Amino acid sequence: MKWLFALGVVGLMLTEAANVYFIMPMPGSQRMRSIDVAYAIYTWRWPLRIMFGALCAAGAASVWRLDGWRRWMVPASVVAVSAVAYVVNVQMSADHMFRQPTVLRLEPASRNRVALNRLVVGVNVNGDARAYPLQFIGYHHQVRDRVGGRNVLVSYCTVCRTGRVFAPTAAGHDETFRLVGMDHFNAMLEDRTTGSWWRQANGEAITGALKGTFLPELWHLQVTLDQWLALYPHSLIMQGDSTFATEYAKDYAFERGTSRKQLTGTDTASWHDKSWVVGLTVNQRSKAYDWNRLRRERVVNDEVGGTPVVVVLGRDGVSYFAFRRPDSATRFVLRGDSLVGGERAFALTGEGASGRLVPVIASQEFWHSWRTFQPRTQQY
Numbered sequence: 001m002k003w004l005f006a007l008g009v010v011g012l013m014l015t016e017a018a019n020v021y022f023i024m025p026m027p028g029s030q031r032m033r034s035i036d037v038a039y040a041i042y043t044w045r046w047p048l049r050i051m052f053g054a055l056c057a058a059g060a061a062s063v064w065r066l067d068g069w070r071r072w073m074v075p076a077s078v079v080a081v082s083a084v085a086y087v088v089n090v091q092m093s094a095d096h097m098f099r100q101p102t103v104l105r106l107e108p109a110s111r112n113r114v115a116l117n118r119l120v121v122g123v124n125v126n127g128d129a130r131a132y133p134l135q136f137i138g139y140h141h142q143v144r145d146r147v148g149g150r151n152v153l154v155s156y157c158t159v160c161r162t163g164r165v166f167a168p169t170a171a172g173h174d175e176t177f178r179l180v181g182m183d184h185f186n187a188m189l190e191d192r193t194t195g196s197w198w199r200q201a202n203g204e205a206i207t208g209a210l211k212g213t214f215l216p217e218l219w220h221l222q223v224t225l226d227q228w229l230a231l232y233p234h235s236l237i238m239q240g241d242s243t244f245a246t247e248y249a250k251d252y253a254f255e256r257g258t259s260r261k262q263l264t265g266t267d268t269a270s271w272h273d274k275s276w277v278v279g280l281t282v283n284q285r286s287k288a289y290d291w292n293r294l295r296r297e298r299v300v301n302d303e304v305g306g307t308p309v310v311v312v313l314g315r316d317g318v319s320y321f322a323f324r325r326p327d328s329a330t331r332f333v334l335r336g337d338s339l340v341g342g343e344r345a346f347a348l349t350g351e352g353a354s355g356r357l358v359p360v361i362a363s364q365e366f367w368h369s370w371r372t373f374q375p376r377t378q379q380y
């Protein structure tokens with residue numbers, strides 16, 4: 001019976017530890033293909049807790065009857081298991097470490113308090129433009145809003161350096177999500193209805209009842225707030241929630257790539273794990289553009305999936321854009337804030353006097369993230 005108690009204690013502690021190990025950045029955990037194992041443990045956590053708890057109860061009386069200090073193993077084990085459970089389920093819980101804003105406040109430019117040189121993820125739906133600064137959404141990981149009469153989910157993963165915007169529609173209905181952890185260094189969200197886990201980098205449900213389905217991705221830009229307001233002067237801008245004032249990034253180290261932190265720092269060389277790329281997916285074909293080369297060339301006329309495209313770095317050196325070219329023969333150059341191809345000129349919104357360039361969703365990411373989730377990607 002004493003062995004039952006020991007087995008129950010070890011089982012409880014391993015169950016709690018496994019719940020966090022596979023879905024948080026622990027040594028080796030993010031390089032395994034272990035998401036289904038992690039989900040199974042999470043799904044069965046209460047039956048496992050009950051089973052191992054019953055073993056503890058069955059053997060506790062036997063241990064308590066032992067002489068001397070050994071009997072105190074019972075209360076000591078209870079304290080140890082409780083401490084592990086608290087650390088894992090409270091202090092190390094992803095949605096406890098990175099909480100949602102208590103209020104989502106957006107202001108026009110006239111009342112904005114965000115510095116104009118901060119990076120934002122910008123969204124424009126049906127003429128309703130809004131900007132979400134990285135310094136805020138990098139902490140919250142996801143922000144839910146309604147833009148142009150449509151529900152949107154604005155997400156950001158600092159470990160992958162990727163901002164994505166989705167319509168939060170799963171299995172035909174509107175859904176709410178919570179941050180549950182990460183897989184291969186990318187943030188995972190859990191939907192409330194089915195408990196499926198979704199990958200932030202591409203909106204795919206990677207395990208659970210909805211595995212293999214995708215959230216619809218919406219067009220967005222990652223640019224400076226100054227650039228965004230030049231394109232959309234009537235935009236609203238997300239302001240920080242005072243509840244999390246101490247959590248928000250005060251400096252520009254992450255945004256400018258000067259941070260050297262293990263998880264979120266940048267490698268300034270090209271094509272290393274923590275190097276920056278801009279990734280495009282067109283006609284189910286993907287291609288990555290090295291940030292260092294993009295900074296040199298400023299405008300790249302290329303093809304992805306047989307479709308002519310142009311990738312552009314703005315004059316500020318940090319805002320980037322991507323469009324479909326009208327045809328392979330048309331090659332663009334950047335003149336001021338206009339893309340000029342032949343005799344036609346287009347604003348960086350894609351609008352021109354003689355038509356409109358179709359925008360392409362482009363994502364700035366760490367190279368390790370893009371190549372992991374786009375394994376067949378080409379490199380420019």
